[in-house]
Amino acid sequence: MTDIATIVAPDRQHLDASIASAGRALLDVQKPDHHWVFELEADVTIPSEYILMRHYFAEPVDAVLEGKIAKYLRRMQKENGGWSLFYGHEFDMSASVKAYYALKMAGDSPDAPHMKKAREAMLARGGAVKANVFTRIMLALFGQLEWKAVPVMPVEIMLLPRWFPFHLTRISYWARTVIVPLLVLMTLKPRAKNPLGIGVRELFIEDPKTIGPTPKAAHQSQLWFTSFDIIDRVLRLADPLFPKATRKRAIRKAEEFVTERLNGVDGLGAIFPAMVNSIMMYEVLGYPESYPNRRLARESVERLLVIKDDEAYCQPCVSPVWDTALAAHAMIESGRDTDIEAAKAALDWLLPRQVLDVKGDWADKRPDVRPGGWAFQYNNAHYPDLDDTAVVVMAMDRVRRMDGTTKYDEAIARAKEWILGLQSVDGGWAAFDADNLEYYLNNIPFADHGALLDPPTDDVTARCISMLAQLGDTPQTSEPMRRGIDYLRKTQLADGSWFGRWGINYIYGTWSVLCALNAAGVPHDDPMIAKAADWLEAIQNEDGGWGEDGNSYKLDYKGYEPAATTASQTAWATLALMAAGRVDSSATHKGMKNLVQSQGADGFWQEPDYTGGGFPRVFYLRYHGYSKFFPLWAVARYRNLRSSNSRFVAAGM
Secondary structure, eight states, X not given: OGGGTTOSSOOHHHHHHHHHHHHHHHHHTSOTTSOOXXXXXXXXXXXXXXXXXXXXXXXXXXXXXXXXXXXXXXXXXXXXXXXXXXXXXXXXXXXXXXXXXXXXXXXXXXXXXXXXXXXXXHHHTTOGGGSOHHHHHHHHHTTSSOGGGSOOOOGGGGGOOXXXXXOXXXXXXXXXXXXXXXXXXXXXXXXXXXXXXXXXXXXXXXXXXXXXXXXXXXXXXXXHHHHHHHXXXXXXXXXXXXXXXXXXXXXXXXXXXXXXXXXXXXXXXXXXXXXXXHHHHHHHTTOOTTSHHHHHHHHHHHTTEEEOSSOEEEOSOOOHHHXXXXXXXXXXXXXXXXXXXXXXXXXXXXXXXXXXXXXXXXGGTOTTSOOOOBOSSSOOTTOOBHHXXXXXXXXXXXXXXXXXXXXXXXXXXXXXXXXXXXXXXXXXXXXXXXXXXXXXXXXXXXXXXXXXXXXXXHHHHHHHHHHHHHTTOOTTTOHHHHHHHHHHHHHOOTTSOOOOSSBSSHXXXXXXXXXXXHHTTOOTTSHHHHHHHHHHHHTOXXXXXXXXXXXXXXXXXXXXXXXXXXXXXXXXXXXXXXXXXXXXXXXXXXHHHHHHHHOOTXXXXXXXXXXXXXXXXXXXXXXXXXXXHHHHHHHHHHHHHHTSXXXXXXXXX
């Protein structure tokens, strides 16, 4: 739409055309049962681990599938020879080791130019010894490293009392589901079948047999790490002395934990690493492939594959509830009759997926709270999350206000009750649990990834406040909301931004918080809001858009660093400015112009970038849906506000 290039503020005609095109495109990809689900892409570690898993079990070689995944891995290789964690990232040792090993398993010759280049890149950076703990465990399972190179995690952890400094209730849901079956593996130390006998000795500078425990990670405190390292050394000596009966009881408890949460074909925790570990646990415990639980666990992994004509990869999980709720918001904002009907049908799909009958792991710290949340995936009853729940509730409430329906009333009430019950003591909200504040645990040798916990975050806290405000709570009438706003006042950075845990990064966090503060009735001239909006305007790119990449999570972050414009981040920034009362600012106009001009002929926006968060500095996500529904949402809201007498955003987000 180059004919509007000279117009600062896109006119109504072009806005309507953009909205209609995006709405039609979203309608076209809505599933027959009315939900939306888009690809969820991580880095190359997941598809690499899929290939390695098949060779671990000596499964029949699927040459076609392996060939497609190998082609994907080759395409994702960087110019420097290695592999990265997100689009624009330079190099990651663990991703590179796994991708190289997987390609070698798939038949690529180590003498091939791309393999030679990859090997040289890794050796130039210290070799595979620089890989993280999870990669070391994989290498130990394949006999490429000795187990002394891996931190000690005895399965007897399953028997520790709740008061013990390390207990499963003190770590995050994702860590819990990954670690429990892994404890069995790290105790019994099985060896991969690896029928082709392929290894990666060439990725080590030193003799792998001489490699000792993992060094301190950059985020870890020397004092804490040293203390835990001493404990690790003691456990190494004591491990052979643990009573056999106690060990057997601990293994049985780990198996019971996994089996209770196996989640059918959706898998343990509904996340790839936990699923794979559960299969390996059943195998090492002697269960055959035909054993129902093992068979279900194996099928859950297969359902994560994305297979195309020429390439394939494996997703870390799927995001249907998240995608459906967010797409519904965008369609409601669109306002077209067909789009609103599609949103209503999507909410009807979501309604029965509310978890009302399972007290998940979150109940360990909140036993008196009734369940009422939604999970991120199709099914994950033990692990609903507050972010999804708040977003679903706000979409349902918008429809309820629109047509007066009462069919969502009970669901909304139960969800609000659950979210209020999971507020943490510091006033914030986390994604899955309450009071997961044992930060010292990120210093154990096993936690070199720094993502063992699920503490309250700015973005999830903001989403919960947005929901409460949209449902009618105010700081004057709601103590939880007042505490939540106080939490956000304390966490705002000096430059005015807020951290984004689940989206990249400060643009995402600032968007989330500004929506919440606006909904809660905080005046737009409050210094907290004004400073955040000023920051967003200051970091706008020359092309009118906004961009930020995963490097913003680095430990020595000193402030925003420019990055290429993305459609989703431009949408977040403009939605944030509108929430801050700056609908008519030149920054908002230019952001809208960028979105309208960059829209594709298919109604969508192109976005190769990773704008979703997994674990800062370790794991990033490319939500393929973000560039499809967030820009529609922003453009539609801009049109709606510009066409109204009021410039106030009435919705919670």
